[in-house]
Amino acid sequence: MTPANQTHEASFRDPSGYMFHDGGVLRRVINPIYFPQYTQLRDSGFFETLIKKGLLIPHTETSVADDKIVITPEPIPFISNPYEWSFEQFKHAALLTLQIQKYALSKGFILKDASAYNITFHKGKAVFIDTLSFDFYEDNTPWRAYKQFITHFFGPLVLAKYHGTDIFKMMQTHIDGLPVQLIASLLPGKTKLSSTLYTNIHLLAKMESKHSEDYSGETKVAKLSKKAQNNILTSLFDFIKKLQLKEASEWGDYYNKTNYDDAAFEAKKQLIRDWVQSLSVKKLIDMGGNDGTFARTVIDIVEDVIVTDIDNNAVGYNYQQVQKNGETNMLPLVCDVLQPAPGIGFNNTERNSLIDRLKDYAPDVTMALALIHHITLSGNVPFLKSAEFFAKFSDYLIIEFPKRKDSWVHSLLTRKREFINHFDFYNESEFEKGYLYYFELEKKQPIEGTERILYLLKNKHSIGG
Amino acid sequence: MSKFSIIFLYFDPGLGAMIVQAIVAAAAGILLFSKNAWYKVKAFFGLIKDEEDTYDSIDIEEEDTERNDAS
Numbered sequence: 060m061t062p063a064n065q066t067h068e069a070s071f072r073d074p075s076g077y078m079f080h081d082g083g084v085l086r087r088v089i090n091p092i093y094f095p096q097y098t099q100l101r102d103s104g105f106f107e108t109l110i111k112k113g114l115l116i117p118h119t120e121t122s123v124a125d126d127k128i129v130i131t132p133e134p135i136p137f138i139s140n141p142y143e144w145s146f147e148q149f150k151h152a153a154l155l156t157l158q159i160q161k162y163a164l165s166k167g168f169i170l171k172d173a174s175a176y177n178i179t180f181h182k183g184k185a186v187f188i189d190t191l192s193f194d195f196y197e198d199n200t201p202w203r204a205y206k207q208f209i210t211h212f213f214g215p216l217v218l219a220k221y222h223g224t225d226i227f228k229m230m231q232t233h234i235d236g237l238p239v240q241l242i243a244s245l246l247p248g249k250t251k252l253s254s255t256l257y258t259n260i261h262l263l264a265k266m267e268s269k270h271s272e273d274y275s276g277e278t279k280v281a282k283l284s285k286k287a288q289n290n291i292l293t294s295l296f297d298f299i300k301k302l303q304l305k306e307a308s309e310w311g312d313y314y315n316k317t318n319y320d321d322a323a324f325e326a327k328k329q330l331i332r333d334w335v336q337s338l339s340v341k342k343l344i345d346m347g348g349n350d351g352t353f354a355r356t357v358i359d360i361v362e363d364v365i366v367t368d369i370d371n372n373a374v375g376y377n378y379q380q381v382q383k384n385g386e387t388n389m390l391p392l393v394c395d396v397l398q399p400a401p402g403i404g405f406n407n408t409e410r411n412s413l414i415d416r417l418k419d420y421a422p423d424v425t426m427a428l429a430l431i432h433h434i435t436l437s438g439n440v441p442f443l444k445s446a447e448f449f450a451k452f453s454d455y456l457i458i459e460f461p462k463r464k465d466s467w468v469h470s471l472l473t474r475k476r477e478f479i480n481h482f483d484f485y486n487e488s489e490f491e492k493g494y495l496y497y498f499e500l501e502k503k504q505p506i507e508g509t510e511r512i513l514y515l516l517k518n519k520h521s522i523g524g
Numbered sequence: 525m526s527k528f529s530i531i532f533l534y535f536d537p538g539l540g541a542m543i544v545q546a547i548v549a550a551a552a553g554i555l556l557f558s559k560n561a562w563y564k565v566k567a568f569f570g571l572i573k574d575e576e577d578t579y580d581s582i583d584i585e586e587e588d589t590e591r592n593d594a595s
Contacts, residue, residue: 112584154579162584206541239541254555258548266540281542287549294552296582297559 068408069176075191086121089128093191096168097128100193105166109187114159116181116188132190136342136363136390137420140410141175141211142230143393143400145375146219146304149227151185152178153212157296159187160202164285164292168193173204175211175230176410182387201283202291206267209259210236213295217256218245220305224371227393234404239264255298323508327428328356330504331457334515335424336360338455344422346396347430351377351389354426358389365420367394396430396448397438417452425453429511432461435485436471442484442493450497456516460490465510487512 067078067085075093078085089097100106101120109115118132141149155178160170171194178185202208211230214237218226222245229237243264250256335343335357345354348366350373358364366389368374377391394400399413411419427449434445449456461468463486472479491500498516505512566572 108585114584151579154582158580158582158584161582201542201545203537203542205545206538209541254551258544258551262547263541263544266544267538268540270538270540270543281546283545283549287546287553290552290556291545291549293582294555297556300577300579 068406069404069410071405073172073191084131085134086129086131087118087190089130089191091126094128096194097191099195100168103166105163105168105193106190109159109162113182113184114155114187115190116186118190130190132188135179135181135188137365137416138179138411139390139392140179140230140400141215142227143413144180144227145371145378145391145393146216146224147375147378148180148185148391149212149216149219150299150302153208153216153299154296155185155187156208156212157292157299160204161289161292161296163193164196164288167196169196169202170204173208173211175236180390183381183385183389196285199282199284201281202288205291206239206263207236208295209263210239210242213259213299214239214242216299216302217250217260218242220302221245221247221250224304224393227371231400231403234409239267255294259295320508323506326508327459327506327513328353330506330513331426331428332356332360334457334502338424340423340455342420342422343424343426344417344420344453345426345428346394347427347433349373349377351380351391353428354389355380358386361388363388363390365390365392365422367392367396369393369395396434397440414448414451420452422453424455424457425449426457428457428459429461429467431458431490432465432468432471432485436468436475436482442490443496446494446497450518450520454518454521455501456494456498456514456518458494458514458516459506460487460512460514462487462510462512468510 065079065081067080070078074090075096076087076089078087080086106115106118110117116132116135118130121129121131123129141152144152152175156170156173160173163169170192172189172192174189177187177189177192179188180186181188210233215226215230218237239260243261246256246260251261331353340357340360341362343354343357343361343363344365344367345351346367347369348354349368349370351364351366354364354366366374366377368377368391371393374391374393377389380386381389381391394413402408402412402415403410431445434440435442449458463469463472468485472482472485475482494514494516498518500514501517502515503512504514563572
């Protein structure tokens, strides 16, 4: 038996099997209770088709015994969670779930759950990662994961259309999706006029509260033909495909508003590329990396890149480029550095905090370009504190420090009004004092034509290994 | 087969949610039927434009349905 402390913290709800850490490798045990499903899924070519289409994470069978089957899925460098996705990513995850359910149905299976955590982004695309989520289809039964699909995908997406993508952050406080009644109450009244929204949300909410007290299970369970179920799936698919944010989805063309002339912009790119090249980097994370412009200057010389930004639109724009360019080693992610995703769920470990996941990811280099003035001046975080944050997971840190004369810094300082004196510490020597407590100075280079300095720092304590 | 399925009801699918699907499906059926009819009318008058998007179709198999049993 696998000792309890090696089982994956997110893997305990489903009796079909569980994930466990075998040394550094994540494997999946399948319990005998799930053997009939698993063998049929394997032998019928069901898994093979989904894997070949890139919709399901590939796995190999490691061992087969009477009491357990062990499979080893392809490793995923970093697991992103729904509250870290841009609108487009969320949409793609929802559409993938419907595609898989429709395909499963055609082959005599169903998705037995429709959790958003069954999907993550890998090699530039949404991929289904819970290989044991399938069960046999019984003729004329409704989809039992239907409500979960609404609470995990459809509800959040529709709410985001009306209230913006901040809605996705509510997934942090509701690990099993947003309650249907809450979704219904947050939607504007006019949504009752849409037959899709009325039936899938408002009527669902009504029916759920009407039948919530049927403890004895006396009410007859409804029947639903396969054709009817396909109609639900197709209409949800069409609806979600067309969903667009109400808020201006124009990406704000940030770089035209900043203090770089073209030459300085190119100089900074070249400097970053040179430094990254000299370090032989495998994994890199660019925090506050906007639409990935600077990460893309090194995308061909690193194995894996994560780019985070606080702005959902910037992340969405980045994701669009990933698709357009067919990039397979870039993961765009929504993250507020001042408030990184916490650990949630049972024991607070079901879904790990961003920092824990970054520690596992162990990037060789972290980039923080044009970020420190926001952390320090907008977030009031002292240099020592932000240095501590970066030191938790980064071996090397490439960080850009805009001096007081920089126009962005100047405007942030001006906004402090009579408290401006409280920020006298915002200067080069205080910055170095804070950061050199955790890091060693490797390189320091003013960026020509700007009031900014680029630092290459090395963690005093080695991260990972 | 149902003896397997019962075991896997490890979360509550929601009774209301199971019942409501019949109505959802009926509404979806009408919508899809009318969209289809409208599409045919537009096609008849040559008014169909190819929409460009990054989304795949809901059907993952189009032409190679039966070619998976080779191995």
